[in-house]
Amino acid sequence: MTDRVRLSKRMSRVLRHDPARLGLELDGEGWTSVDALVRGLSAPGHPVTRADVEDVVAHGSKQRYELDGDRIRARYGHSVDGRVELPVADPPAVLFHGTGPTTADAVTAEGLRPMGRRFVHLSTDEATARRVGARHGGRPVVFVVDAAAAAAAGVVFRHGNDDTWLADEVPARFLRRPGA
16 A cells, blocks of 8 residues: 555545544534644654645545645545535436445345435446445445436435545435346
């Protein structure tokens, strides 16, 4: 794992899930001071600079972070209070969601819910959804989401980044489990 990836993972944990770990406070939209983040991430013998943080933001393939002058935030994936308001957008006709085999039956019955996050995360391609599902252990299960029909029925979608779409929830009637 590269230093950039390690730093991105640390930033993700702090900005999305545990800002208090470094003594950070996020405002209502998830923003905090870049300088405070840099101070918090630095450790004796392992300094982190603003340039390091900017490098993660600029070169991160998942576009997780947003800089605005002296402020930074994670764009999505929060489990802490404070909601990043991403613009509502029309999704592609089809999206995908990957999960582990132990939750697949519940998803089939109940639909997709945020499960401790602010939003359900959906992928634009099956391969990405499969990688996400593999993180949950076992053989991943990928659901095909009829996003066009869901949007027409009132499900609100937000554009997280090039590969990720977000929704408050997706009812089961808009999900298809290939091979099931």
